Amino acid sequence: xxxxxxxxxxxxxxxxxxxxxxxxxxxxxxxxxxxxxxxxxxxxxxxxxxxxxxxxxxxxxxxxxxxxxxxxxxxxxxxxxxxxxxxxxxxxxxxxxxxxxxxxxxxxxxxxxxxxxxxxxxxxxxxxxxxxxxxxxxxxxxxxxxxxxxxxxxxxxxxxxxxxxxxxxxxxxxxxxxxxxxxxxxxxxxxxxxxxxxxxxxxxxxxxxxxxxxxxxxxxxxxxxxxxxxxxxxxxxxxxxxxxxxxxxxxxxxxxxxxxxxxxxxxxxxxxxxxxxxxxxxxxxxxxxxxxxxxxxxxxxxxxxxxxxxxxxxxxxxxxxxxxx
Numbered sequence: 001x002x003x004x005x006x007x008x009x010x011x012x013x014x015x016x017x018x019x020x021x022x023x024x025x026x027x028x029x030x031x032x033x034x035x036x037x038x039x040x041x042x043x044x045x046x047x048x049x050x051x052x053x054x055x056x057x058x059x060x061x062x063x064x065x066x067x068x069x070x071x072x073x074x075x076x077x078x079x080x081x082x083x084x085x086x087x088x089x090x091x092x093x094x095x096x097x098x099x100x101x102x103x104x105x106x107x108x109x110x111x112x113x114x115x116x117x118x119x120x121x122x123x124x125x126x127x128x129x130x131x132x133x134x135x136x137x138x139x140x141x142x143x144x145x146x147x148x149x150x151x152x153x154x155x156x157x158x159x160x161x162x163x164x165x166x167x168x169x170x171x172x173x174x175x176x177x178x179x180x181x182x183x184x185x186x187x188x189x190x191x192x193x194x195x196x197x198x199x200x201x202x203x204x205x206x207x208x209x210x211x212x213x214x215x216x217x218x219x220x221x222x223x224x225x226x227x228x229x230x231x232x233x234x235x236x237x238x239x240x241x242x243x244x245x246x247x248x249x250x251x252x253x254x255x256x257x258x259x260x261x262x263x264x265x266x267x268x269x270x271x272x273x274x275x276x277x278x279x280x281x282x283x284x285x286x287x288x289x290x291x292x293x294x295x296x297x298x299x300x301x302x303x304x305x306x307x308x309x310x311x312x313x314x315x316x317x318x319x320x321x322x323x324x325x
Contacts, residue, residue: 003239007035013077016084067106076118083125096155103159121177129157138295180246188227189320206269218259223250226313229306250294254310
C-alpha cells in the first residue's frame with residue numbers, strides 16, 4: 001500500500017492487540033510501516049508471549065490497559081484502531097456485560113482521549129453481525145435487520161451497533177474523524193486456547209489428529225476472510241476511507257456453510273467429518289442468523305481486493321500453527 005507512507009513518524013494505538021486481528025495488525029505495521037505501534041491489551045504477560053520475537057523492536061510499545069476504563073497518560077496517538085472486544089461464544093454466554101462495555105465504553109474513552117491528544121482518525125472494528133437477520137441477499141452498508149435486544153446473545157451485535165452510532169455521534173457533535181470496518185467471520189492463526197469460535201474448534205481438532213464432530217447439520221451460510229486480507233482491508237479503510245462511513249469487509253468467493261468449512265479443514269489435514277446431532281439440537285449459544293453474506297463494492301472502490309482463497313488461507317493457517325508446535 002503506497003498510502004502507508006501516511007503513517008511515517010506517527011503513533012498508532014491498537015487495542016485488543018493480542019487478539020486475532022489486533023495482533024496481525026501490530027505485526028504488519030512493525031514490518032511494513034515506519035510508525036510507532038502502541039499495542040494495548042489487558043494482560044502484559046500475554047502480550048509479551050505473543051510478540052516475543054519483536055520484544056526489542058524500537059517501534060513496539062506494549063501497554064497494559066482495559067478499554068472500559070479511561071486511557072491514562074499524554075501520548076499523542078495520531079491513529080487509533082479499536083479492535084478490543086471479546087468475540088467468542090463463550091464470552092457471549094459468560095460475560096455479556098464485559099462484551100458490551102468493551103465496545104461502547106471503549107469507543108467513548110478512546111475518542112475522548114484522542115480528541116484531546118491530536119488524533120487524526122479512529123477506526124472502529126465492528127462486525128457484520130450488526131445487520132441481524134436478513135433474507136439471504138448480500139448485506140450492503142445501508143441495510144439493517146432484526147436483532148432480539150432482550151437476548152443476552154445480542155450483547156455482541158447490539159453493542160457493535162451502539163458503538164457505531166456513538167462514532168457517528170462524535171463525528172456529528174465534535175467533528176471527530178471516524179471510520180468503521182464491518183468484518184465478516186475472520187479466521188487465521190494465533191487464536192487462544194479458550195477461543196471456541198467454530199473455525200478455531202475445527203482447526204484444534206485436526207491439529208490434534210482428531211476427526212471433526214458436528215453437533216448440527218452445519219447449514220448456516222457465512223462469509224469468511226483470512227486475517228491477512230482483513231488487515232489489508234482495515235488499513236485501506238483507515239487511510240483511504242471517507243470519514244463517517246462504514247465499510248463491509250469480506251471475501252465474496254469465500255461464502256461457505258459451516259459443514260463445508262469443516263469438510264475443508266478435515267480434507268487439508270487428512271481427517272474426516274462425522275455427525276453426532278443430539279435429540280435437542282438447540283443447545284449452545286450460537287447466533288440465530290442462518291445466512292450472512294456481504295457486498296464489498298464500497299470497499300472495492302477504495303482499491304481493495306482479497307488475495308487469499310478460503311483454501312489458501314486455511315493452508316497457511318495450518319502451516320503457521322504446525323510450525324509453532
